[in-house]
Amino acid sequence: MSKPGVTPERLAYLDLLREIEDFFFNEADLLDERDYDRWLELLAEDIVYWMPMRKNVSYANRHDDVTAENDIAWFHDDKDTLRKRVKQIQTGIHWADEPISRVSHLITNVRLREPRPSLAEGDQATTKCRFIVYRNRLEDETDLLVGRREDTLVRTGGQLKIARRKIILDQSVLLAKNLTMFF
């Protein structure tokens, strides 16, 4: 690292990471601007969109602090269900989000779980990041939802798509009255 020459592999890595960041930031813009139809296009057809619940466990059980894959979760959706969630909001009479909420998605700490120089067609890579979802609606209703996300991205037809999303919310008792927003 001490000489100014940067290897082509390293350049490719910088490029890929920026591509992924751009992908997530674009996704956040689509969600916060409520362009849900284009958001759905970012999801692979066989996406697994999973938000398990959190458990209060001891340090010894620290790796067992989310409900298991087959247990009750907050979300465990396939693309069809996500489409229905979008459709519901778009009816304009989904009262839980009508009037529409003001939502911001902040995505930080984006990294590849295993660094790699590139992502070829059909390849998958898993990323980690942190999120803050801030929601404010009507007069003073405000929620702050914070946690981390593990996304598996796949390149399909040159484009990145989300093949799997695991959302680890840092709450056990959910302090929001509902989860009308996407993560």
Added chain:
Amino acid sequence: MSKPGVTPERLAYLDLLREIEDFFFNEADLLDERDYDRWLELLAEDIVYWMPMRKNVSYANRHDDVTAENDIAWFHDDKDTLRKRVKQIQTGIHWADEPISRVSHLITNVRLREPRPSLAEGDQATTKCRFIVYRNRLEDETDLLVGRREDTLVRTGGQLKIARRKIILDQSVLLAKNLTMFF
């Protein structure tokens, strides 16, 4: 993307995006360290600094959720007004911010609205990002202001400057008692 070769245009894009991030992060440091005079230097002389108010609207009217350009806003300042705001704080008797508040600006999700390889002298580009402005003052007074920002940057004399800033705060009833901070 599957070959390690990164095109010069792409490299230039990586470079530009990092330059913009550095610019915003430097700006945040100037604000949070209260180096307001140097902060003012980052603003173009004809800057439009605008924070409209938010409205509770239906999904159908989702694109009409801020007050219009000529309506009442939280801020709609030119550079001269911004200078006066700075001057007021610097008097040391602007009680709303004296003793000084502790403020952090967190800027995330920085992207170019339209990706481009570079920004030549005199050119403009519009960026999007999310912000969190956290303020704590005196004993336990705390505000968390979250939203998104659209900035138009212009290159002048080699340097980036902010030509226009639109701040979209995710609150309708403002839950802070005042807005003494910059965004």
Added chain:
Amino acid sequence: MSKPGVTPERLAYLDLLREIEDFFFNEADLLDERDYDRWLELLAEDIVYWMPMRKNVSYANRHDDVTAENDIAWFHDDKDTLRKRVKQIQTGIHWADEPISRVSHLITNVRLREPRPSLAEGDQATTKCRFIVYRNRLEDETDLLVGRREDTLVRTGGQLKIARRKIILDQSVLLAKNLTMFF
């Protein structure tokens, strides 16, 4: 900046900055996934880990808003003390963090205080960033700790290490009942 050619020094800078971000983001993952032993490996043996307290001061005294190096602080730890903090949590009976808390570290605004193309073996560089540490535990106990960090990184054996960390928390009266988490 108007031509697509990016200089080798600039490429090296992009590379270094990304290396630093990756370093911090990896660190955040180790903390939030409670892999404390590997976290300790990121710290130089002679690390100074310091979180001064904040003071309510006038604008004129704005540069004197933290307690001095020899005053009482929230933290002023050497590596040995940090090791003991880790050890305490690992006993599984450190009740303040048992059951384990849910913690997310969000690191944003990462920049070099003085831009430089590279960091050679033995060299040091100081970075600035913002942090949000969100903690939620048991039922509804929630803390949001926000501020900035100045880290001095050193390259040792090819790896980055943290030689000094100054944590500037944006609270004067601490609004959390304790500080069991690392920053």
Added chain:
Amino acid sequence: MAMNGRWGYRSGMVDLRRGEISREIFVNEDIYAEEQERIFARAWLHVGHESQIPKPGDYFVSSMGEESVILCRDRTGRIHVFLNSCRHRGMKVCRYDEGSAAVFTCPYHGWSFGTDGRLVGVPYYREAYHSRLDKEKWGLIEVAQLANYKGSIWATWDPAAPSFTEYLGGFTRYLDLQLDGWDGREGQAEVLCGVQKWMVPCNWKFPAENFSGDTYHNISHRSVDLAGIGPSGRSRRDLGERDVSRKLHVCIPDRGHQTILYVLPADKVPPPAYMNAPIVAEYFRHCEQERRRLRGQEARLVGAPGEIFPNTALLSRQPRTMAGWHPRGPHRTECWRWYFVDRDAPTEVKQFLRDYYIRYSGPAGMTEQDDMENWNYAHVASGGTVARRRPYHYKAGLGAGGRHAVIPGVVTEQPITSEQNPRFFYKRWAEYLDMGSWDELLDAQRAAV
């Protein structure tokens, strides 16, 4: 918060004859405090299910009213419910959500309590207490009575309360609909791992009255009907069964429990359900067949939302869940939701239902989300000085209920809706606040339908 004028519950706040109920009871802090004493410290409350604590030493931390309790199985396999607070200085003794333990050791001074609640360990018992501490008297505070009804666990703090069976009164068979198997066998229910817990800014009685049988708010769910999340790909749920049935509003007035009930025709098989998943559809077709074989005429009864007084909701069909509405101050409710399957259902069926349940119910549930928005803002809009002067309106179906030849309780047959059930819920609520003794409470007149 001041209250608008004086009140006496039965005569003033809850006017069953006119079908009007004061907004005060939802927002007044003094009334809330009385509820804690008069209702939550006396009534039988749902705590959990034995499938959550299958083995000796297993525990699940639950809630009764505002308070944390430990549901656990002692070394001998007996089930207990304890207040989760040390007898020494009050520290919460169990701080994990669930698990298995030999003893509960208090973090503060180290007293430890057996899974039977007995104080078994006192550090320095001899030195500090000269061995004179009477351990028998300072075990964990245990509920006064506990009942295991087909696996569901219920408890009350009141030693004078009647037995759970007497408390249920004629409602037993509607609770059976929740707990018995889809194929008609007794008590087959099993809780899916993971109880949802979340906070809603409203008084706890909003969800309670909703589940007591508010079928009038269907219109509020039109968006999810349009989206079509049901297990056959349409609407909210499979409606074939309901479409061919008679719909009854049923309540047990002297007990305070209510449910909606569908009665299938004697002669007609309901249309198939779960058409989105052939394996599931086939499983339920089989179960329905079995149920009719085993239960005969009784198999014609099909459950729907119900409420066991005061704060337990039932939903025995799609999606099959129970809920608890735990008061957290007058303006906030912590909702808990348990999801049920039959324990020996095929894994595919369990998974299919799991997915369906959570897209329907709970905070991410596309149906329940809209309910909570209503409860939230009905509550908010009811707290003001002027609002509190005007009662809520509970007149739908006023005077329509009567006794039924077969179905216990007061029954209104109404294809659309009736507010009989909420009315009876508040009748019972008023009795709890007005009546100091169980003699009175068990003898309460069946007045004012």
Added chain:
Amino acid sequence: MAMNGRWGYRSGMVDLRRGEISREIFVNEDIYAEEQERIFARAWLHVGHESQIPKPGDYFVSSMGEESVILCRDRTGRIHVFLNSCRHRGMKVCRYDEGSAAVFTCPYHGWSFGTDGRLVGVPYYREAYHSRLDKEKWGLIEVAQLANYKGSIWATWDPAAPSFTEYLGGFTRYLDLQLDGWDGREGQAEVLCGVQKWMVPCNWKFPAENFSGDTYHNISHRSVDLAGIGPSGRSRRDLGERDVSRKLHVCIPDRGHQTILYVLPADKVPPPAYMNAPIVAEYFRHCEQERRRLRGQEARLVGAPGEIFPNTALLSRQPRTMAGWHPRGPHRTECWRWYFVDRDAPTEVKQFLRDYYIRYSGPAGMTEQDDMENWNYAHVASGGTVARRRPYHYKAGLGAGGRHAVIPGVVTEQPITSEQNPRFFYKRWAEYLDMGSWDELLDAQRAAV
């Protein structure tokens, strides 16, 4: 919160003779609750302006005391104000800030109300209610009285309240200064789109007393004076007019309204204003000229901060705004600010003023920011046990007021300051709490200046 000792408002808490007022009235929760009943449910409150709802069906959601109300224009063009809460189960029926509607349909069970408040749609009216629901009785709760005064809309919940004109008493002409045109024509005011709403952690009476005429706190605004945000580039505002005028503190003691008033000299034209913008300066020069022509002697009166009891602030000159101080508990106030221009002013003028208004007022306003800091921390520092034992000090100008030949009300001419106006504000406040009937209230002695 406990209170320090007993009180009787007029005699104990509010001592006008000594100019001392107990801190208790700002922080005590019981007093706060009484205020809701005695003041906000009886007094005339400002709701909005007709320019906000120009067309039939237009509505604007406003606030009266703690409660949400709908200001709307029905199909026939008549203006109404309704409590924003469904008569069925209380749900907020209108949840957008403003807009246009044919009916307000409740999200919960779908009752719908016309823009005249009538209950026009009840789903399953026949099936659920056997067509016996008396729709006439269950429309939206409407205010008891409404007044449209030169476009500004006012309402009261109390049918026994006097007419708005009687309520204003001699204050009418000061409200005119707010609503009439810069050029002297009647009622030219128009609200600029967008009402600012924000939360301040203080009792609602801090801003109210401030606007009643606290000219003593000018010193607190020195930082903005130094920064120089005024429309001529200096100070906070153009002071030329004030510099040549006499300054009066005016109040209408038996009504509780107050204002500061400047009286221009009969013979001298005030120096030019708005010098930062030639077009604007010229416009106002013209308007002033017109005003003097149309109004004659009366044109010498120039408005300044004022307060219409209880919670509406006026500011008729620079910047021209009205504010509402909505109580949100004893320790929190939701401030609303409307900004005014003359409806036919040139666009350049409107824009110039808009920019000036919002850099002066509201939460980003460089002047009002410092006020709110004071209100916030005066409130905080007044809640403690020891603090509450010592009254506030309102002695400036004690005994100085008197009657004036021309100006209605009690008038103190004081170039610097007097606390006459806050004193009379609290006098009226005490009368509202002490007096149960409007007869008493309208007859209140003009004691204790």
Added chain:
Amino acid sequence: MAMNGRWGYRSGMVDLRRGEISREIFVNEDIYAEEQERIFARAWLHVGHESQIPKPGDYFVSSMGEESVILCRDRTGRIHVFLNSCRHRGMKVCRYDEGSAAVFTCPYHGWSFGTDGRLVGVPYYREAYHSRLDKEKWGLIEVAQLANYKGSIWATWDPAAPSFTEYLGGFTRYLDLQLDGWDGREGQAEVLCGVQKWMVPCNWKFPAENFSGDTYHNISHRSVDLAGIGPSGRSRRDLGERDVSRKLHVCIPDRGHQTILYVLPADKVPPPAYMNAPIVAEYFRHCEQERRRLRGQEARLVGAPGEIFPNTALLSRQPRTMAGWHPRGPHRTECWRWYFVDRDAPTEVKQFLRDYYIRYSGPAGMTEQDDMENWNYAHVASGGTVARRRPYHYKAGLGAGGRHAVIPGVVTEQPITSEQNPRFFYKRWAEYLDMGSWDELLDAQRAAV
């Protein structure tokens, strides 16, 4: 919040004979409000240390009960304590944490107060007040009595309170252990710059009783003992001294102060301490030697946690700190912690101790963190309806205390633990609530050990 039944403090809530104390006193809002009047507005409270305000004009903003106060030194060097609230309209007059000032100028209307509290500046004194404002009467509210005890500053709002010395009663010499030098010289203590302030969600009496002498909760600190943060690299602190000493629980029943006390053997030098740092070890070896030389037999007394009624904690050895438990509502306490060294200790010693102190105490302190977790969740688990029916248990060492030949107060010698000290803390607490006059309070029976 409603309360479970009626109470009379001494007879009902605090039962010293049985060693049982009602949970009600920790969670009830009415009791909390009474505490503010009866305890915090009457008792002597710790405010700070003169080393924090060495020069004329220096000030430090402190807290008494719920309220902000200014500790300052006037131009003549005299120390004062004032309520931090303007006499005009209540604004907080000093908003910096500490510093130096000639006057305190109120931001709102500019009244200014000298460092002796006198109202020295009133803008427009002549014009606004006709020079009739009696400045002598409207200075800052000063405490009724102030005491400087060996540099520590104490104050009370009650003019009828006894002197601080009488208030301390026999406790004086234990406070000396905190304030005298390590080498036995009088009053050598100096505060390290920076007072820690942080919020804990519990009633203020949890930390108070803990520091009164709860040595029983040692077990809760096992994790830090295992981590070994002590100044010799092991355990929490150097235990050599304690290991060879006798351990006494001491309290002054008619004053309400308590402490743990170690008595070194007459004949044996305690083992060395601070072995992690040779310079520090040598310094303390020297100090100990000096102390024995200067103080003789008295040097055998070694302090440990103590509590001066109501809310000041002492810890005179490792780590040497004082704390204040400031009530912020019944459910929240703002903890303040001052750290002490001897003023002429070498810099290396000060730094070494500084590091040790803050890794032990305060919110980042590896020991105190676990205490706060206990206080937090003991509080939470005690607020429920059922929990409040059962008292806490304070029976350890019941009946064991007695008088001692040399040590003042009631003394229990118990190598392990006794709850004598918390019992006497609550005895005094009950007396403050029950007794209206200081005559009664100073005469309180020494009943019920």
